[in-house]
Amino acid sequence: MPPSVTDVLQDTAPAVATQIGSTIGNSSGSTTTRIPVREEVRMGRDANYGGINWITAGFIGAFHLGAVAALFYFSWSRLAVAAVLWILAINFGIGVGYHRLLTHRGFQTPKWVEYFLTFCATLSLEGGPIFWVAVHRVHHQHSDHTGDPHTPKEGPWWAHIGWMVLGKSMHAKTSALARYVPDLARDRFHLWMSKFHWLSLVACGVVLFGLGAWIDHGLMGGLKMVLWGVFLRVTLGLHATWLVNSATHLWGSRRFETRDDSRNSFWVAMITGGEGWHNNHHAHPVSARHGLRWYEFDPNFYIIWMLSKLGLSKKIQVARYDKANPKPAGV
Numbered sequence: 001m002p003p004s005v006t007d008v009l010q011d012t013a014p015a016v017a018t019q020i021g022s023t024i025g026n027s028s029g030s031t032t033t034r035i036p037v038r039e040e041v042r043m044g045r046d047a048n049y050g051g052i053n054w055i056t057a058g059f060i061g062a063f064h065l066g067a068v069a070a071l072f073y074f075s076w077s078r079l080a081v082a083a084v085l086w087i088l089a090i091n092f093g094i095g096v097g098y099h100r101l102l103t104h105r106g107f108q109t110p111k112w113v114e115y116f117l118t119f120c121a122t123l124s125l126e127g128g129p130i131f132w133v134a135v136h137r138v139h140h141q142h143s144d145h146t147g148d149p150h151t152p153k154e155g156p157w158w159a160h161i162g163w164m165v166l167g168k169s170m171h172a173k174t175s176a177l178a179r180y181v182p183d184l185a186r187d188r189f190h191l192w193m194s195k196f197h198w199l200s201l202v203a204c205g206v207v208l209f210g211l212g213a214w215i216d217h218g219l220m221g222g223l224k225m226v227l228w229g230v231f232l233r234v235t236l237g238l239h240a241t242w243l244v245n246s247a248t249h250l251w252g253s254r255r256f257e258t259r260d261d262s263r264n265s266f267w268v269a270m271i272t273g274g275e276g277w278h279n280n281h282h283a284h285p286v287s288a289r290h291g292l293r294w295y296e297f298d299p300n301f302y303i304i305w306m307l308s309k310l311g312l313s314k315k316i317q318v319a320r321y322d323k324a325n326p327k328p329a330g331v
Contacts, residue, residue: 001328004076010318015096041203042147043149044147044149045155045158049166051166053167059125060164061237063234066227066231066232066235067235068234069227073227075163077225078224078225078227079213079228081208081211081316082229085233086236088120089123089233089234089237090124091273092120092303093117093122093123094119094124094126094237095273095275097120098115098126099136099287100301102290104184104285104286106286106287106288106317107288107304107313107317108315109312109314110311111219116159118189118190119200122197122198122201123234124237126237126241127194128194128196129184130174130184130185130190134178140285143262144249144259145260149167151247151249152246152250159242161250163170171203182286196226205226205229208220208226209222209223211225220258240268242272243276244268244272247268248264250263251265252266252268252276254294255279255283255326256328258328262281262283264277265277270297272300273303274297274298274299274305282328283327283328284319287319287328287329288316288317288318289301289318291321292320
């Protein structure tokens with residue numbers, strides 16, 4: 001059975017940064033240099049508020065402007081391209097890849113499939129695997145308590161987008177975040193993708209520009225395709241994912257009495273492929289299936305099920321709701 005998030009976090013719990021002394025010899029004698037072994041990563045509003053993060057805010061603002069511009073250039077072909085990329089980025093990439101596979105290890109799959117899902121996730125502009133997975137594991141460790149990166153208890157705005165545009169950027173802190181993701185930090189592909197996660201979206205934009213220019217016979221056609229396939233699609237995808245951080249900790253039903261404020265939200269589940277069954281997920285975090293009843297639509301799990309039928313996923317962890325004993329995992 002794959003390790004639970006709790007197991008991973010306990011094995012890699014952050015410690016206060018320490019220093020060691022190393023002696024470096026030279027012609028004039030020896031010099032002692034203090035070398036930091038670990039950089040402590042603190043999350044949550046009190047620890048991470050740093051004013052406006054202009055780089056992140058600038059990119060998010062630009063994508064929102066591009067998304068608005070895209071609305072003036074609708075076509076069925078652009079909508080179809082955006083829909084396909086949405087499924088690859090948000091469902092295959094974020095929901096199945098980053099979340100249910102890399103963060104919680106709810107199932108096993110060949111490495112090439114894991115790498116493909118990771119590539120798909122980077123098309124969402126939500127950062128590389130080490131950043132995304134580390135932040136989400138910390139969220140489960142401190143959910144709705146001090147240290148949670150994006151709890152609505154520190155404000156709905158903070159939980160939804162403020163932690164990104166007002167918090168200190170952690171995207172480049174690969175070595176510091178590695179303690180939360182030792183399984184990923186040992187993998188060269190995930191290290192590389194964490195550093196160059198933006199390249200896949202740039203390449204996607206180039207391909208879409210060429211496709212749009214070919215379909216519409218001109219450069220403006222290419223630009224319009226990029227507006228739909230990159231700017232509008234990414235912006236809506238970001239908000240869909242952020243709603244899991246904000247809305248599903250504010251509104252909805254609670255089947256399980258978890259130690260946080262997680263809730264099941266039908267409408268968030270519909271736009272995220274099942275991620276909105278958040279109370280179910282917090283009660284059973286390792287479960288690859290979030291919709292525990294037949295009427296809880298969970299497309300991301302159906303993708304995992306489909307992979308199993310193709311022989312590409314195995315050891316799928318599935319929680320089963322027992323009405324007579326409705327306790328969360330670990331309680």
